[in-house]
Amino acid sequence: MRAARLHEYTDDMSEGLTVEEIDRPEITRSDEVIVEVEGAGWCQTDNHIIEGMWEQYVPQSLPMTLGHENAGIVAETGNEVEIVEEGDPVICHPVQTCGTCRACRQGETMYCENQSFNGLTTDGGFADYLLTNERAVIPLPDGVDPTDIAPHADAGITAYHAAKKAVRKLNPGDHAVIVGIGGLGHIGVQVVDAMSAAQITAVDIKDSALELAEEGGADHLVNPEKEDVREFVDSVTDGTGAAQVLDFVGADVTTEYAPDITAAGGDHHIIGYGGHIHEPAQALVNGEFSYVGNIVGQYTELQELVALVEQGDVNLHTSRYELGDVNTVAEKLEHREIDGRAVITP
Amino acid sequence: MRAARLHEYTDDMSEGLTVEEIDRPEITRSDEVIVEVEGAGWCQTDNHIIEGMWEQYVPQSLPMTLGHENAGIVAETGNEVEIVEEGDPVICHPVQTCGTCRACRQGETMYCENQSFNGLTTDGGFADYLLTNERAVIPLPDGVDPTDIAPHADAGITAYHAAKKAVRKLNPGDHAVIVGIGGLGHIGVQVVDAMSAAQITAVDIKDSALELAEEGGADHLVNPEKEDVREFVDSVTDGTGAAQVLDFVGADVTTEYAPDITAAGGDHHIIGYGGHIHEPAQALVNGEFSYVGNIVGQYTELQELVALVEQGDVNLHTSRYELGDVNTVAEKLEHREIDGRAVITP
Amino acid sequence: MRAARLHEYTDDMSEGLTVEEIDRPEITRSDEVIVEVEGAGWCQTDNHIIEGMWEQYVPQSLPMTLGHENAGIVAETGNEVEIVEEGDPVICHPVQTCGTCRACRQGETMYCENQSFNGLTTDGGFADYLLTNERAVIPLPDGVDPTDIAPHADAGITAYHAAKKAVRKLNPGDHAVIVGIGGLGHIGVQVVDAMSAAQITAVDIKDSALELAEEGGADHLVNPEKEDVREFVDSVTDGTGAAQVLDFVGADVTTEYAPDITAAGGDHHIIGYGGHIHEPAQALVNGEFSYVGNIVGQYTELQELVALVEQGDVNLHTSRYELGDVNTVAEKLEHREIDGRAVITP
């Protein structure tokens, strides 16, 4: 089968992956599932993986097929699989868990001690077929297209996971600030809107992104290249600050907002990454705010997100590309030329 | 009356405060309370105030009487005060709140929009008398000595506040790491021990501090000058990391522990300050840990701490000094020569 | 001034209250506030008070002016009141709290140890003027009419309080069942809809009420006189049951739904009353569901509800009556002839 694989870390996106023929994966355990990939979202994280940015955090052995945002049709199942069968449309949580470690028992998919992460630590979905397991697939409801929903497998649940944490602490009259209205932030706005009655302020340097935020339910829009974000938030919140900040950028300049725009007792969620946090400890003490780390989401959170999609509460703008276009997509994303989310259709 | 007052910010602790005669405060509102001070704890924060470190965070007008950890006997009350009367022993929460802003309505003492903070934004308790109000005093149970309990008004509830947040997330078998076993950390150990069944690891560069931690309930002790803290925590937690870290130091070197010693989904609580946090956003994403800010505690938390003291669950080692000794105490603390907590007895 | 007062408990609603002249209340404490009443909602609880149903639960001394759902214009203030002044439009939380007991410190308005409850334990708002205090009034935003919003002071926050508890446990894809779409239930539907992405099933024996529920955001409607509620819930939830049930009726027949329609780990909220709970302990064990008591809501919850009203998330259908019509209103409510909520305009 065909697969787009990483052989060597590089900063040159034009030659990041190689599309080549490899063997189709085979079932060797009772709980495994092979999915014929219909859609595989391309993610900023794919660029980061190609650059070698995850090498120090997780075990990676090259060559590896990338692609962690997958959906498709079940092609084959292990002999004890019960929740799906051949022909079922599914979305694939990126993490294949063991089901027996303490983290798995607690539903903490991301903390599984024996996990494989599609396209990050094991072969992913930029290929004709993907090998995963029963604990990682979610059957899709009627009327939901695998190709359309694929990016939710990571972009979606990452945004949902952070937004759900935020929503639990947002009362009517409270304010949420959402920084960066790209693939993830755009979903974050819709989730906060659907699951709370808080006021939403969207922050982005592209006016087209702010328009997207407004369609998604944002109440206030601010472009940092035109207005002072700190003054803007101070004004819309009557000086109280935002109870919850969702930072989908994670640059130095955005993590620095926290002491000035976060309400007492509030949270600045780190979802995007690339920059760093650099604050005096005293700032966190004085404002009693927190920097809250966020990584992807649980299997059950992906179920909840599928419910939101089915209900029409969350929409995703996607554009489709062929498997041979992977490097073109990587370059376009680098230059911010992708509108919505690019989905590879192997 | 006599009062120890700050006239000018300085780094020279030997001449930080001036003991002088000023007018005794007077009752001007129906809810005010005047307390004859029996004990006023000296705090690392007093040194920081003298150095001018709080000037940029809160409104301060000099000269000001310092002292935010106060207890004593009610000397006079406004005409609508109901919960105390002349002669009652009380501990004074450092914050005088308005009782009518939204934060006050939520019990968030520290976020009151119209607050005065004893010895930080208004005159404090290094004096014969302290002016406060009904919303800031807690009557003491029989058998609790005001001088002994005074430091709990800040040191105590700050430790308690952070420990209570941590305890809510600590299950039996989980691990808490407590960094810095000084005045606050020493209370933190006892609170975590009394309120959870978690394993406690104490970290300090003084062996005498570690012994104090062991008496307070710590299960494991590590001196960073003798052992590698990261390896130690990795070993006692079987590689899982600590679910909760209470950082009573807040130096660069201690905030840097977080990515290596905090369990997935865990919290590194910032309580001490002086240093800064400097981490890539990706570290928080990868480990899904949080830096959690903490400031003092609520009035109701001070009630809970008084209950712990009354039950014998928390003990505090104090040494007593006269009002004229304030600068000596400041210098001793600077050189880490205070054992337990110094209490000024005006 | 005129006031509608209860002199004797009676089951005959046609002569429950007497409209008479009494002295206007006077300010005697620094924090008191006198409000000229613009609107005072009539509530099922007023009927229950007239019947003597609250006598065993709270201290009542007759004669007493009823009316606990009040809004109006500030007419006079005590000399230390700061958050309102003469001429300000306000809604009145029904409970006048002390501000200094532990419950008040925790924001638990309803548990204040020294409270007065308008129209239940002290004179209420079916009168030209109401005596209350600074801790009970909330200034209204521009554009919100006191007469329109008055019923939210009790009907509104009672529904909001229970709905907020429920919403915290409702994930997308979960189901909420709302039993009884009268004055409170109708608000409950809108609150759950605004603050969650759960599926809502409304239950009522009046089809007109079900239509109102649908406008408010209900997804499924069931009339127990036409369909079997247990089968209906089983069907819409695919056999899982409803994660949260809000019972605004509280009759024997509705509390009996719990073991059959509540999901494992779910809650059956008791808000309406009149009937009783009668279940074997084993039923609660087997299904691990809870019967959750609910009484009115906190002051801060009324602030949150005012924000929802201001945002247009919650609408209330009201009909207006003069003070002289109180007994007519009581009778109409008894015979279910009130559409939406009756508001007395003294």
Add this chain to the structure above:
Amino acid sequence: MRAARLHEYTDDMSEGLTVEEIDRPEITRSDEVIVEVEGAGWCQTDNHIIEGMWEQYVPQSLPMTLGHENAGIVAETGNEVEIVEEGDPVICHPVQTCGTCRACRQGETMYCENQSFNGLTTDGGFADYLLTNERAVIPLPDGVDPTDIAPHADAGITAYHAAKKAVRKLNPGDHAVIVGIGGLGHIGVQVVDAMSAAQITAVDIKDSALELAEEGGADHLVNPEKEDVREFVDSVTDGTGAAQVLDFVGADVTTEYAPDITAAGGDHHIIGYGGHIHEPAQALVNGEFSYVGNIVGQYTELQELVALVEQGDVNLHTSRYELGDVNTVAEKLEHREIDGRAVITP
């Protein structure tokens, strides 16, 4: 192998079970585990099962081997089992879960949609061997004896599960009332003591049980045959009531305590069963308390309880009986003649 089996429901405990020879179970799935039973606790629920009291709640087909509180040594494993191997000592959570339904994903062991419950819906551990699976076994730490710990598999985690819910809401100074100091209540006292700093009041009609409670950490003891429980609780709580009540009896007379002894906003946990709840809805409204159902506990809660046992925080008094004594044990329990917990040692 030998097994003690139920052939017919009966109220006569002297002939409830029949000890007979049946086939040893065999491994048929990759995740199955066969345990040689070292200890199997006898439980009040076993009496209830023999009486037919669970027939209407769960699917049961007779004959069935009873015994749901099992521990022993792994004798054989399916070919994909990874967490244990032959010879490992284990405690067996009574529920064999599927690992793939939504409840399993959330860690809600008890709500698994495809579960088998040892000795309740499938053959249990009053036998030489027990068939279970990898998701139900917990390896025991060194020094923990399987026979001693066996009853924790149900009695222990049921008490722990309810106590853990209670502890989350108990602050220092709050009061917990524990009703019924038998096998479960005795563990409940120790868990609340280890995991909170609340005051504990134990209620039992046997003075020897109250003595056991005192050893376990109870602060106040009351025998309802000698003192009025309502007055006692009112007195020790200064009129506030108990924040949390753990009812290990679940009789009419104990559920009736709730309106009188539970603090505003508090919970009355139903753990024991046999009687029923019968209260006016208005009582729950007025006091805003809840009746909270509780069933057994999660797999991860059993891990936490094993940690408590290993740390020495929870001790269990057991007496050992041979497999042939099962009916004698049943009769003794019926007549309250068992001290601590009876463990069958096949």
